[in-house]
Amino acid sequence: MSRARPFHLTLIHPCVGRRAGMKGYIRTWQMEPVPAAMLAALTPPGVEKRFFDDRLEPIAYDAPTDLVAISVETYTARRAYQIASEYRRRGVPVVMGGFHATLCPEEVGRYCESLVIGEAERTFPELIDDYRHGRPQKVYRAEGRPALTVTPDRSIFAGKRYLGIRLVEFARGCRFKCDFCAITAFFGASQSHRPIERVLEELARVRRRGQMVFFIDDNLVSNLAAAKALMRALIPLKLRWVSQASINVAFDEEALELMRRSGCQGVLVGFESLEPAGLAEMNKRFNLMHGGPRQALANFRRHGIRIYGTFIFGYDADTAATIDATVRFAQEEGLYIAAFNHITPFPGTPLEARLREAGRLRFERWWLDDAYRYNMVPFHPKGMSAEALEHHCVQARRRFYAWRSILARGRQRVNRATLYMMANFVAINALHQWDIEGRNGLPLGDATFRGELLEAAS
Ligand code: SF4
Structure with missing residues (x-):
């Protein structure tokens, strides 16, 4: 299939949840999301990538893209399905992997066009290739444990304010x-x-x-x-x-x-x-x-x-x-x-x-x-x-x-x-104290999301 422009992949790290009108996010949860950088590194050359960290910034749902990839954990599943629903409304396919996708595949499979089961090292490049060539499959299953030879591509973190x-x-x-x-x-x-x-x-x-x-x-x-x-x-x-x-x-x-x-x-x-x-x-x-x-x-x-x-x-x-x-x-x-x-x-x-x-x-x-x-x-x-x-x-x-x-x-x-660890002790304890009430009662998913979670066509 020939394309006028390069294939475009959007990587997303979903947040756990957000209250209506919430300013900022739980600060102790704002570390670099290494799984997203791993997917960026596993993306074949010639594919344009963009990354949104849902904890730090709004997602530009209307920006043109050919495919969206989301790594899902149990705590972020509801939010991941909300995000997938937004893209589904726009006709963009969504692939999901991660812990929750492997441990709960029937559920996750309902909300994505393709499901990555197990570690993504071998299957993700194949999946991207299949989407580029118009032959996507529903399930990409890793057999055995892959060699860990890939280094995360941290260029996707540029400009984002992590801990x-x-x-x-x-x-x-x-x-x-x-x-x-x-x-x-x-x-x-x-x-x-x-x-x-x-x-x-x-x-x-x-x-x-x-x-x-x-x-x-x-x-x-x-x-x-x-x-x-x-x-x-x-x-x-x-x-x-x-x-x-x-x-x-x-x-x-x-x-x-x-x-x-x-x-x-x-x-x-x-x-x-x-x-x-x-x-x-x-x-x-x-x-x-x-x-x-x-x-x-x-x-x-x-x-x-x-x-x-x-x-x-x-x-x-x-x-x-x-x-x-x-x-x-x-x-x-x-x-x-x-x-x-x-x-x-x-x-x-x-x-x-x-x-x-x-x-x-x-x-x-x-x-x-x-x-x-x-x-x-x-x-x-x-x-x-x-x-x-x-x-x-x-x-x-x-x-x-x-x-x-x-x-x-x-x-x-x-x-x-040491002075360094003493200063760190005060800062990290203050941060944890601050975050107790912020986490408490947090909804899973974005409380402002409206409408039904849209399932993928089977
Ligand atoms: S199985 Fe291993 S990683 Fe999991 S809680 Fe036990 S010691 Fe920790």
Whole structure:
């Protein structure tokens, strides 16, 4: 098929939701959307690209384009379908991929002309080629795990005001099988790695003086040998970096030493629960290894590593007292930052299947329900009502991010060990405090969207 102009692709990163008249967006959610940059890098040469970040700017629906690509997560599904409906009204085809597309393909397939299931490395270039040549297929399914050889094309971020932290990927997936985790459901409890030289090349290009690097890996240390090899290679760079890690790394002295020497400033650790019964229920009893969270935190601190601790509530043994004790634990341990969330039954996870089977889901599809709002508990917990769990989670955040608590945690030696991290501590805690009320009750999707969600022709 000959064309008078080059094929034009529009990439979109949808927001979670927006209230009518809302000014600005949740600031802690405004990091560079690396999946969009990956799709840009996977787009064959000769295709013109434009990128809209729905969190930062209006989408120019009427700008001419041949195809729209949206990466969908469960929290952004409703908004993605709204955006697709706008384009459908204009006769523009929409393709969707991402976690939600893989874990919930029947639903997502209703709102897009083509569906990418699994990782996009091999299928996305083929999909674009098919659209360019007028032979699109409905489903593009990745077989197995691709080699991670592509470097994100960050040129699409030019002129957009993201948080000043550089996001780089080394490993994708995780070998553990926590029952609530959509990541491990998506990747089938496996992990793949980019070649270290690619990571180093990318760092050399994107790194800015004084900026923190965030390795966005789901679990950087799922394969400790691979993580140690990366860290050894990072030592000469004199980076400052943060990432996400499972607790096992805290009991490997060599890994802790390499983290310190390679410039690790902190890691997010999913402690999830302090209750052995809760950890057993979520298949995360490994969090109790070698003395559990308190010993792990002492080990991290000894190596100057700050901790973003995340906790989830709503398992059968959890009560208001459990949440109260967890906040006290996070304060006593002087966590740098922390998250206190209810468990979320993501489609495709064992948790969701179990709650559905037991008839404990409050909504057929909470992520699409008109009545659902961010922070609402979408299932019936055993130890308290859904409303009480929601209330206690919000109160936990308010207590942890109250100024008195911030100042007390600021006295923890590791949090004030350097001027840079001390200033960062104040800024990031203030930002989290500010965002508590902003997120609370946020609608999923844009509240000003009018009309029906338009389904694709089957
Ligand atoms: S350790 Fe983290 S990334 Fe891995 S399965 Fe558990 S929650 Fe998911």
